Amino acid sequence: MFKRIRFLTAGESHGKGLACILEGIPSGLNLKEDDINSELKRRQGGYGRGSRMKIEQDRVEILSGVRWGKTLGSPILLLLYNKDWVNWQEGMSVNETLSGSIPLVTRPRPGHADLSGAVKYNVKDIRNILERSSARETAMRVAGGAVAKVFLKNFGISVYSMVISIGSVRIDDAFIYDPYTNFEEIHKRAENSPVRCPDEKTSDEMVRLIDTAISKGDTLGGVFSVIVTGVGFGLGSHIQWDLRLDARLAYTVMSIQAIKSVEIGKGMEMSRAFGSDVMDEIHYLDEKGFYRNTNFLGGIEGGISNAMPIVLKAGMKPIPTLKKPLQSVDIRTKETVKATYERSDACAVPAASVIGEAMVSLTILDAFLEKFGGDSMDETERNYQGFLNQVSLF
Ligand SMILES: Cc1cc2nc3c(=O)[nH]c(=O)nc-3n(C[C@H](O)[C@H](O)[C@H](O)COP(=O)(O)O)c2cc1C
Numbered sequence: 098m099f100k101r102i103r104f105l106t107a108g109e110s111h112g113k114g115l116a117c118i119l120e121g122i123p124s125g126l127n128l129k130e131d132d133i134n135s136e137l138k139r140r141q142g143g144y145g146r147g148s149r150m151k152i153e154q155d156r157v158e159i160l161s162g163v164r165w166g167k168t169l170g171s172p173i174l175l176l177l178y179n180k181d182w183v184n185w186q187e188g189m190s191v192n193e194t195l196s197g198s199i200p201l202v203t204r205p206r207p208g209h210a211d212l213s214g215a216v217k218y219n220v221k222d223i224r225n226i227l228e229r230s231s232a233r234e235t236a237m238r239v240a241g242g243a244v245a246k247v248f249l250k251n252f253g254i255s256v257y258s259m260v261i262s263i264g265s266v267r268i269d270d271a272f273i274y275d276p277y278t279n280f281e282e283i284h285k286r287a288e289n290s291p292v293r294c295p296d297e298k299t300s301d302e303m304v305r306l307i308d309t310a311i312s313k314g315d316t317l318g319g320v321f322s323v324i325v326t327g328v329g330f331g332l333g334s335h336i337q338w339d340l341r342l343d344a345r346l347a348y349t350v351m352s353i354q355a356i357k358s359v360e361i362g363k364g365m366e367m368s369r370a371f372g373s374d375v376m377d378e379i380h381y382l383d384e385k386g387f388y389r390n391t392n393f394l395g396g397i398e399g400g401i402s403n404a405m406p407i408v409l410k411a412g413m414k415p416i417p418t419l420k421k422p423l424q425s426v427d428i429r430t431k432e433t434v435k436a437t438y439e440r441s442d443a444c445a446v447p448a449a450s451v452i453g454e455a456m457v458s459l460t461i462l463d464a465f466l467e468k469f470g471g472d473s474m475d476e477t478e479r480n481y482q483g484f485l486n487q488v489s490l491f
Contacts, residue, residue, distance in 0.1 A: 098348055100340075101466040103172075104459060106237035109228035111185040114178040117237035119244055121466060122162070124170035125474035126248055133157050133175065136243035136451070137236060143447030144291040145307040145317070147440050152181050157240050170472055175240045179233075189228070202227065203429045206436040208417025215428060223428070223437070232354040232445070235452045242455020245462035251474065252465070252481060254327040256458045257284035258450040260293045261410065263303040263319035264310070268296045273322055274363060276392045276405050280324050293321070293447040311443045314421030318355065318413040321450035323457045325396070325407040330488055332402040332464040341400025342407075342464055349456040350411050353449060358412035362395025377405070386489075402464075409457065413449050416442050 101121055108115030137155040155177055162173030182189070188199045202223040205211035214226030246256055257280045261270050272278045286295035292307070294300040310317045333342025347359040358365075367375045377389040387404070395408035418441035425436040442448075469484065471477030 098345070099459070099463040101470075102459070102463045104241050106234055106241075108177075108179075108234065108237065109189060110179075110231035110233035111181055111189045111228060112179065113182050113189075114176060115234065115237045116174065116176050117241050118172050118174050119162075119241045120172040121463075122168050122170070122173060122244060122248060123466075123471050123474050123477050124168055126168040126251070127166055128159070128163050128168055128173075128244060128247055129166060130157060130159055132247050133159075133240050133243040136239050136246070136455070137177075139288075140236060140239045140448050140451045142291075143293060143445065144304050145311070145442060145444030145446075146448065147442045153179065155236050173244060175237065177236055177240065188224075201429075202437055203427050204425050204434050204437045205428060206418055207423050207425060208414070211437075212428070221429065227439075230354070232452075235353065235448075235455075238353075238452055238459075239455045242452075242458040245455070245458035248462055249327075249458060249465070251478075252327070254325060254461065254465075255281065256323065256325050256454045256461070257281070257287075258293070258321055258323045258454045259283060259287035259295050260290075260303070260446050260450055261320040261322050263292060263294075263444060263446050264306050264317040266299060266302045266306050267320070268294060268299045270322065270410075273324065273408050274392050274395075276389060280326055280406065284324075287450075291447075292444075293450050307444045314419060316416035316419060316442075317444040317446070318415040319444070319446035320410055320412050321446055321453055323350070323409045323411070323450070323453045325457060325461055328396065328402045328404070328407055328461065329485070330402060330404045331468055331484065332461065333397065333400045335399035335401055342402055342460075343395075343397045343400055345460050345464065346407075346409055346457060349460045350409065350453055353411070353452050353456060355413045355416070355445070356411050356449065356453075357414050360395075360410045360412075361397055362408055363393045364395075364410060367393065407457075407461075409453075411449070411453055413446050416445060 103120040106117045134156050157175045157177045160174040160176050162171045210226050210230035211223045215223050283295045287293045290300040292303045334340040343361045350359045375393040377391045377394050380388050392405045396405040422435035422438050427434045469477050469480040
């Protein structure tokens with residue numbers, strides 16, 4: 098999917114650990130393990146998470162690609178050990194099982210890869226599927242995304258996020274289409290909320306709704322927004338379908354577990370409006386250059402960034418593992434049973450918003466390097482400045 102970088106994750110939820118390889122970062126970028134660990138901590142937070150996140154305190158080790166605090170231009174390998182592994186040494190051993198006493202998982206959970214995965218990979222123990230389909234994998238996306246964020250910061254690009262709704266409780270999000278909104282300030286407020294919602298009153302209501310869901314053994318989904326500021330003209334392209342920046346963002350954000358919709362700008366809402374209500378009219382001032390007073394289209398026209406903030410929204414379905422279990426069928430006996438319940442979150446929209454930031458950061462990094470290239474940060478910077486000069490003379 099990515100054009101210029103390469104990014105792969107590996108690891109099972111209760112295996113020894115998780116890893117990712119990120120290739121394509123130019124040499125000379127200042128990078129510390131703490132830059133990554135602070136992002137991992139953000140992913141672990143949020144009201145409504147299960148007890149697993151209390152066991153893990155995710156910290157990566159940089160195994161390669163960095164020397165004396167600077168990237169080498171070679172693949173960056175990040176490693177994260179699972180603390181919970183001590184409880185799973187036999188159940189998730191890479192060697193042949195010795196005791197044979199580990200119970201198989203045979204009751205697929207609706208809404209998970211459990212049944213389709215078991216049929217496809219021809220396995221009778223659903224654990225072989227759920228260990229990898231679990232969103233534990235997203236820790237490595239956040240780790241890779243943290244490196245992308247550090248890179249983008251060097252070029253004045255910032256990636257923010259906030260939770261817009263949980264279940265039926267939502268904030269009025271009109272401000273995200275206003276290019277004059279101070280997104281840094283809004284993001285700070287979101288960071289101080291247990292559900293990453295910038296409005297205190299709505300945040301309290303969201304917490305209460307999560308409590309109601311928990312008390313009923315039920316779960317919730319919601320919507321989050323990711324905003325990118327500092328992107329100029331020219332990332333992505335209209336010339337080919339797979340180069341369009343909006344399509345690339347939709348792909349990578351939709352790839353997050355449980356994300357079922359991605360909208361750019363006003364998205365679905367635009368389909369119900371008149372054209373005159375949702376196009377962002379173009380203005381020009383000598384001192385300002387081209388500018389817009391609205392950003393309903395979310396900073397992308399014809400698949401190309403238009404120098405407005407990039408605004409995206411993603412919808413997450415409710416967590417599929419329910420304490421009040423749903424009906425299922427045992428894959429061994431074919432009897433009607435209750436689906437497996439394994440320690441689970443009741444709501445993970447706040448965490449998903451942090452993962453959304455990571456996937457958006459990697460996608461913008463990829464489009465940025467596609468446009469400006471460079472094997473070293475110096476070279477990328479030179480190429481970038483050359484383009485800025487060209488734009489200023491346009
Ligand atoms: C941050 C995050 C945490 C999640 N936690 C859980 C969980 O605790 N229990 C669960 O059943 N699903 C959880 N999910 C959702 C499942 O991973 C996801 O619904 C499942 O893998 C099926 O994929 P799909 O929904 O994309 O079809 C989580 C998703 C995210 C993004």
